Amino acid sequence: MKTLLTFFLGVSLLFWSMPLAISQQETSPGKKAVELNREGIRLLEAKQYHEAIKAFQAALDLLSKNENIRNNLASAYSHLGVSLLKSGRFSDSRRALNQAAALTPDSANLLYYRGFLAFKQGRYRESIRILKASLKKDPENAHAWTSLGHSYYRLDQLKDTLNAWDKAMALNPGEDKALRKLRNQVKAETAFTEVFLAGRSRHFRLKADGSRPGFDRVASEVLLYLEQGYDKVCADLGYYPAEVVTVVLYTRKDFRRVTGTHHWVGGTFDGSRIRLAVRDFQDHKEAIRRALVHEFTHMVVHRLAGGARVSAWINEGIARVEEGIGDQEARNTILKLGGKRALFPLAKLERPFSWLVSAVDARRAYAQSCSFTHFLIQSFTTRGVGRYIRMLRDPPKGSALAAFRKSFGIERKEAMRRWKATLDE
Numbered sequence: 001m002k003t004l005l006t007f008f009l010g011v012s013l014l015f016w017s018m019p020l021a022i023s024q025q026e027t028s029p030g031k032k033a034v035e036l037n038r039e040g041i042r043l044l045e046a047k048q049y050h051e052a053i054k055a056f057q058a059a060l061d062l063l064s065k066n067e068n069i070r071n072n073l074a075s076a077y078s079h080l081g082v083s084l085l086k087s088g089r090f091s092d093s094r095r096a097l098n099q100a101a102a103l104t105p106d107s108a109n110l111l112y113y114r115g116f117l118a119f120k121q122g123r124y125r126e127s128i129r130i131l132k133a134s135l136k137k138d139p140e141n142a143h144a145w146t147s148l149g150h151s152y153y154r155l156d157q158l159k160d161t162l163n164a165w166d167k168a169m170a171l172n173p174g175e176d177k178a179l180r181k182l183r184n185q186v187k188a189e190t191a192f193t194e195v196f197l198a199g200r201s202r203h204f205r206l207k208a209d210g211s212r213p214g215f216d217r218v219a220s221e222v223l224l225y226l227e228q229g230y231d232k233v234c235a236d237l238g239y240y241p242a243e244v245v246t247v248v249l250y251t252r253k254d255f256r257r258v259t260g261t262h263h264w265v266g267g268t269f270d271g272s273r274i275r276l277a278v279r280d281f282q283d284h285k286e287a288i289r290r291a292l293v294h295e296f297t298h299m300v301v302h303r304l305a306g307g308a309r310v311s312a313w314i315n316e317g318i319a320r321v322e323e324g325i326g327d328q329e330a331r332n333t334i335l336k337l338g339g340k341r342a343l344f345p346l347a348k349l350e351r352p353f354s355w356l357v358s359a360v361d362a363r364r365a366y367a368q369s370c371s372f373t374h375f376l377i378q379s380f381t382t383r384g385v386g387r388y389i390r391m392l393r394d395p396p397k398g399s400a401l402a403a404f405r406k407s408f409g410i411e412r413k414e415a416m417r418r419w420k421a422t423l424d425e
Contacts, residue, residue, distance in 0.1 A: 029062045029063065030062070030063065032059075032062055033059040033060075033062040033063045033066070033069065034059075036055045036056070036058045036059035036062070037055070037056065037059045037068070037069055037072060039055045040052045040053075040055035040056040040059065040072055040073075040076065041072065043055060044072070044075065044076050044079065047079070047083075049076055049077075049079050049080035049083060050080065052076040053073065053076045053077060053080065056069060056072045056073035056076055057073060059072075060073055070103055070104070071103075071104060073103055074100045074103035074104040074107070074110075075100075077096050077097070077099040077100035077103070078096075078097065078100040078107075078109075078110055078113070080096045081093045081094075081095075081096035081097035081099075081100060081113065081117075082097075082113055084096060085097075085113065085116070085117050085120070086394075087393060087394030088305075088306035088308070088390075088393025088394050089394070090117060090120055090121050090306075093117055094114075094117055094121070097110065097113060097114050097117060098114075101114060106137070108134050108135075108137035108138035108141070109134075109138070109141075111130055111131070111133050111134035111137070112131065112134040112138075112141060112143065112144045112147070114130050115127045115128075115129075115130035115131035115133075115134055115144065115147060115148075115151075116131075116143075116147050118130055118151075119131075119147055119150060119151050119154075120306065120307065122154075122241070122242060122243045124151045124152075124154045124155050124243075125151075125155070127147070127148075127151040128148060128151045128152065128155075131144050131147055131148040131151065132148070135148070140171060141171075142167075142168045142169075142171035142172040143168075145164050145165070145167045145168035145171065146164070146165065146168040146176070146179060148164040149161045149162075149163075149164030149165040149168065150271075150272070152164060153186070153272045153273075154243065154272050156205065156246050156273075158186055158189065158190050159190070161186055162183065162186060162187060162190070165179060165182075165183045165186075166183075169183070181260075182270055182271075184260075185258055185259060185260075185270065185275075188257060188258040189248065189258055198219040198222075198249070199219035199220060199222075199223050200223075200244075201223040201226065201227050202227065203226070203227065203230050203241075203243075203244060203245060204223055204226045204227070204230075204244065204245050204246075204247055205244050205245065205246045205247070206219050206222055206223055206226075206247050206249070207246060207247070207248045207249070208248070208249040208250075218278075218281045221281075221285070222247070222249070222288070222292065225288070225289040225292050225293070226245075226247065226292055226293075226296060228293075229289075229292060229293035229296050229297075229322070230296065232293075232322065233293065233296060233297050233300050233322050234300060236322065236382040236383070236386070237300055237301070237304060237318075237382065237383070237385065237386035237389070238383050238386045238387075239300055239303065239304045239386065239390075241299070241300060241303045245273065245274065245296070245299060246272070246273040246274070247273065247274045247275075247276065247292070248273060248274070248275050248276070249276055249278045250275060250276065250277055250278065251277070251278070251279070252277040252278075252279050255275065255276070255277035256277075258275065259275060261354070262354070262356075262357065262362075263359070264359040264362050265354075266287075266291050267291045267292075267294065267295045268295065269295045269296075269298040269299050269302070271302060271307075274292070274295040274296065274299065275295075276288070276291055276292060276295065289323075290323040290324055290325075291323070293319075293322055293323045293324070294319045294320065294322070294323040295319075297318060297319040297322040297323070298315060298319055301315050301318065301319075301389055304386065304389045304390050305389050305390065305392045305393060306393040308392045308393050309392070310389060310392055311349070311350045311400060312349055312350060312351055312352050312353055312369070313346060313349035313350070313365075313368070313369040313372065313373075314369070314373060314385070314388070314389070316353060316365070316366055316369045316370075317369035317370050317372060317373030317374075318373050318385055318389075320366055320369065320370035320373070321370060321373050321374060321377065321382075325370050326374075327370075327371055327374035327375075327378075330366075330367040330368075330370040330371040330374065331367075331371055331423065333363060333364070333366075333367035334364070334367050334368060334371060334423065337360060337363060337364045337367070338364070339423070340420060340423050340424075342364060343364075343368055343420070344364070344365060344368060346372075346412070346416055349365055349368070349369060353365055353366070371419070371423075372416065372419050373385065375415070375418070375419040375422065376408065376415065379408070379415075380407075380408050380409075384407060384408060387407045388403060388404060388407035388408065391403040391406065391407055
């Protein structure tokens, strides 16, 4: 089970389109610069950013001290950088935004996007520094406060996280229900007076409630399960996140209180940390191992997709595969719960499974997602699934269906038909 946050990219960049001064139009270079500037504005409005940059740069070469042209060039680089950021091309985006910053280093809006990009690339301390600089110039930017909170959250600085999110919600009250829900979970976590760092490994930070006996004794085994999961999941999907992931262990009662999830949910991933309900560790080691790997897979999928929305059926399907649920086990569950006639339409499994109240429906949805994902892996390899998830950052024609077709060489509807036919075998 996962809870997935997507991050807003909707703040408009300033667009400079001021004409050049009249006195500069009287010379031949000035007239040419005016023409190039106008052409740059036209190209920028048409979202032809590379061509706009060429036009503005040529105009600036003719009139190197003209601030209007300089601002227009910075705007073109900024728009290009944000476009690349939205499509998941983070390195290219960083180069473009740095070019814009070299031209207009004091733009609060540009600082916000550079800080947001640093967050997306896992450079959390740098993100905090840049976002603070942006907020110093524009303290009313709720999105900058939200991003600042997420950077603090990734570094496990919960007090600073809450302060930033409280300011964001004060500026935009009631607009971000997902952020409010996550903020309440973090607030509930800080209410535990004896939460302590139970252990560390190369890729994970393990926390637990120290008032609950036994968590400290299982830390080494939990971290071993996580590192083994890291090696397998990352190799299968072709992506190795470098950040340290926080994992928090709870009793089942405390887990429900913090997460507010249905009774059948045993773990969550909220975009930053994994939360897991643990009961009788010695008697349920295998179930706990599976749950840890399952939630870590959600983390890898989230990072691989660049935070873009990933359909629940593939997100939960690949998580079930990675935790060790075989195709035959998933098929047996499908047969026990009604067979082909009881399958959900795949479109109904697009959104997170939190809408499933019945444990039976949840089992059916997970089994269907798992078996269909196994079919894709057997037909196209696990790396094919990884390519599909990565492509969701910037899907062809803006469509997940087009991304599926390009990744697997088949229409999703046809793949589903072929999978269903195998259920009769």
